[in-house]
Amino acid sequence: MTIHQHIKSLALLLLLSVSSMVKAELTIEITQGVDNPAKIAIVPFSWSGSGPLPENVAGIVAADLLRSGQFEPIPEEDMLSFPQDESEVLFRDWARLGTEFLLIGSIKPSLSAMGTSGYRLDFQLFDVLGQRRMLNKNVVVTSKGLRDMAHFASDEVYQAVTGIRGAFSTKMIYVEANRNSQGKLIYRLNRADVDGARPSLLLESDDPLLSPAWSPDGQQVAYVSFETGRPAIFRQELATSKREQLTNFKGLNGAPAWSPDGKRLAITLSKDGNPEIYILEIASRRLTRVTNHFAIDTEPSWTADGKGIIFTSNRGGKPQIYQKTLASGRVERLTFLGDYNARARLSPDGKTLVVVNRQNGVFHIAAQDLETGDLRILTETRLDESPTIAPNGAMLMYATRHRGKGILAAVSLDAGVKFRLPSQRGDVREPAWSPYFN
Amino acid sequence: MKAPFYTAAFAAVSLSASQLAFAQAQVVDTQPIVDNRSPAISQAAPATANSQAQVFYQLQQLQQEVLQLRGLVEEQAFEIKRLKQQRMDDYLDLDRRLAAVSKTVPSASPGAAINPAATVANTVSAATQPASAGDLQDYRTAIDLVLHKQDYDQGEQLLLQHISNYPNSKFLPNSQYWLGQIYLIKRDYEQAKQRFLIVKEQFPNHDKHIDAVFKLGKAYHLLGDNANAMPNLQEAAKDPGSVGNLAKKYLDKNFR
Numbered sequence: 001m002t003i004h005q006h007i008k009s010l011a012l013l014l015l016l017s018v019s020s021m022v023k024a025e026l027t028i029e030i031t032q033g034v035d036n037p038a039k040i041a042i043v044p045f046s047w048s049g050s051g052p053l054p055e056n057v058a059g060i061v062a063a064d065l066l067r068s069g070q071f072e073p074i075p076e077e078d079m080l081s082f083p084q085d086e087s088e089v090l091f092r093d094w095a096r097l098g099t100e101f102l103l104i105g106s107i108k109p110s111l112s113a114m115g116t117s118g119y120r121l122d123f124q125l126f127d128v129l130g131q132r133r134m135l136n137k138n139v140v141v142t143s144k145g146l147r148d149m150a151h152f153a154s155d156e157v158y159q160a161v162t163g164i165r166g167a168f169s170t171k172m173i174y175v176e177a178n179r180n181s182q183g184k185l186i187y188r189l190n191r192a193d194v195d196g197a198r199p200s201l202l203l204e205s206d207d208p209l210l211s212p213a214w215s216p217d218g219q220q221v222a223y224v225s226f227e228t229g230r231p232a233i234f235r236q237e238l239a240t241s242k243r244e245q246l247t248n249f250k251g252l253n254g255a256p257a258w259s260p261d262g263k264r265l266a267i268t269l270s271k272d273g274n275p276e277i278y279i280l281e282i283a284s285r286r287l288t289r290v291t292n293h294f295a296i297d298t299e300p301s302w303t304a305d306g307k308g309i310i311f312t313s314n315r316g317g318k319p320q321i322y323q324k325t326l327a328s329g330r331v332e333r334l335t336f337l338g339d340y341n342a343r344a345r346l347s348p349d350g351k352t353l354v355v356v357n358r359q360n361g362v363f364h365i366a367a368q369d370l371e372t373g374d375l376r377i378l379t380e381t382r383l384d385e386s387p388t389i390a391p392n393g394a395m396l397m398y399a400t401r402h403r404g405k406g407i408l409a410a411v412s413l414d415a416g417v418k419f420r421l422p423s424q425r426g427d428v429r430e431p432a433w434s435p436y437f438n
Numbered sequence: 439m440k441a442p443f444y445t446a447a448f449a450a451v452s453l454s455a456s457q458l459a460f461a462q463a464q465v466v467d468t469q470p471i472v473d474n475r476s477p478a479i480s481q482a483a484p485a486t487a488n489s490q491a492q493v494f495y496q497l498q499q500l501q502q503e504v505l506q507l508r509g510l511v512e513e514q515a516f517e518i519k520r521l522k523q524q525r526m527d528d529y530l531d532l533d534r535r536l537a538a539v540s541k542t543v544p545s546a547s548p549g550a551a552i553n554p555a556a557t558v559a560n561t562v563s564a565a566t567q568p569a570s571a572g573d574l575q576d577y578r579t580a581i582d583l584v585l586h587k588q589d590y591d592q593g594e595q596l597l598l599q600h601i602s603n604y605p606n607s608k609f610l611p612n613s614q615y616w617l618g619q620i621y622l623i624k625r626d627y628e629q630a631k632q633r634f635l636i637v638k639e640q641f642p643n644h645d646k647h648i649d650a651v652f653k654l655g656k657a658y659h660l661l662g663d664n665a666n667a668m669p670n671l672q673e674a675a676k677d678p679g680s681v682g683n684l685a686k687k688y689l690d691k692n693f694r
Contacts, residue, residue: 295505317508318509333516336516373520
């Protein structure tokens with residue numbers, strides 16, 4: 001923890017264009033940033049169409065980059081000029097402000113790919129110190145796609161500077177629980193941008209919804225619903241909202257996890273007495289039992305190559321993470337630090353295991369380096385749960401409690417950057433970060 | 439799950455204790471006051487409707503126990519693996535340091551040999567200097583002659599050569615010791631005494647030191663010098679290992 005003491009707290013409250021997004025339910029509060037973020041000037045983009053644009057695109061880019069922790073956008077008031085074209089850029093002026101990078105752009109009306117009205121953004125990124133252009137790109141979106149446009153630009157800038165693919169264009173799903181006017185809890189499965197904007201309802205239910213999981217292609221979600229009176233696993237196509245019930249076994253049906261090829265689900269069933277891991281082949285509905293132990297085996301997830309299942313088991317007396325190689329049947333224990341390790345997720349590169357770890361009675365999110373075995377506590381709040389990792393492995397989101405409410409929060413895998421996405425109403429929990437969509 | 443069981447068992451024990459207090463000499467059958475849920479003392483349980491529940495309970499206890507044991511085994515296996523790795527890392531680290539030291543020693547040791555202030559450093563450098571191929575080979579040949587072929591004359595020659603050829607060899611104390619052994623066997627006790635004295639006085643931290651002290655005592659005794667034999671044998675007898683035992687036996691046998 002001492003490592004992070006030098007990291008300054010930014011404690012910035014960002015309201016993401018609330019004016020137009022009345023439905024935006026999650027706002028972002030950055031609680032901690034890295035020590036030396038790169039200073040970037042994001043000049044407000046010009047707009048050559050009529051009437052005001054419904055979104056402040058440059059503002060969204062600035063918010064994206066600030067949230068990554070790797071950038072510090074300089075305030076608009078400090079800018080000496082608002083160049084719209086490379087010919088108008090005076091590197092000396094920007095260098096004087098201490099700016100390392102400069103992003104300029106112009107938006108104009110354009111026909112979208114579907115032939116409807118839309119927008120086109122041309123943007124350029126400059127390296128101020130090197131006095132050279134790093135990026136010159138454009139993107140065309142539909143009339144509702146201004147946020148997509150902004151996230152695209154953020155992804156490009158992030159990758160150009162850090163070398164890591166950006167994940168600003170990805171989505172998340174989460175479960176929200178609210179009391180209705182009769183005081184009854186209503187559960188909603190929502191999908192939103194990873195900055196919390198543009199939430200859309202996937203499913204509303206009077207009964208609990210749990211464990212949402214993205215299919216690897218990002219086209220479907222699987223989740224547990226209690227609508228039939230007992231837990232059952234469903235899958236739902238996002239584009240069509242078509243739903244299908246996959247399991248209806250006696251007892252527990254839970255924790256679905258898609259295989260990397262998207263053809264199978266690892267699930268937990270207690271139909272044979274106590275919770276065990278099974279693999280359900282979706283097309284044939286064939287069920288294969290993975291674990292067989294009188295202890296509890298649950299919370300499966302797949303290794304990136306699909307050859308192993310990582311799961312939580314208390315076969316050692318305490319919940320710990322184990323890995324089973326499917327071909328050989330060999331089971332190996334992965335976690336040894338802390339008296340409780342559960343809900344494991346592997347980072348996309350397979351080198352880091354993210355777990356809910358308990359030490360001294362407090363639940364944290366922790367990352368374990370699988371090669372060295374070193375465990376890094378990422379979060380310092382209590383009752384942190386359900387970690388889900390971004391597809392670029394740079395950040396993870398988790399559920400925690402803040403001022404008595406269930407909220408989502410995010411932390412970088414090196415624990416350098418933290419932010420909260422407080423919900424404006426109700427409890428938010430069980431986040432799932434989408435894969436890349438292309 | 440475990441706590442209630444312990445409390446129940448504890449209550450049963452304290453109950454029986456209070457009964458015992460009433461009839462001290464009487465042998466009390468503890469059966470009636472044993473808590474029926476306690477599986478540890480229920481082997482002779484009657485075949486009542488309760489017995490199935492007891493078996494079930496016992497099974498649960500066993501499962502719990504197995505889980506804990508498994509956890510313990512896993513953790514210990516992990517710890518062993520970690521320690522092995524650490525030992526290997528430490529060894530490699532030490533090896534690297536020794537290699538670094540051996541590069542600096544050759545230039546330093548001639549000075550150390552002359553400088554009386556550096557006698558400790560001398561023994562240390564002698565002990566830590568890595569064996570050159572010839573050094574090790576000569577020493578092995580000599581020891582092989584002594585220990586396996588019992589060719590003491592040839593062995594004596596080779597050991598003497600080894601000592602003069604490699605004055606800084608890390609096997610020097612060993613050579614001196616085995617030479618002493620040869621002289622003991624040849625009943626040349628005066629020569630033996632001198633060799634063991636070298637090991638005793640110049641290599642106080644060497645493995646063979648305590649052996650040399652014992653053999654020195656023996657050599658003095660065989661020379662008839664009991665005044666010098668006793669302190670050496672008594673020093674050797676303090677050794678917690680096999681040398682101490684040998685020295686004690688020798689003392690018992692010859693100095694009663």
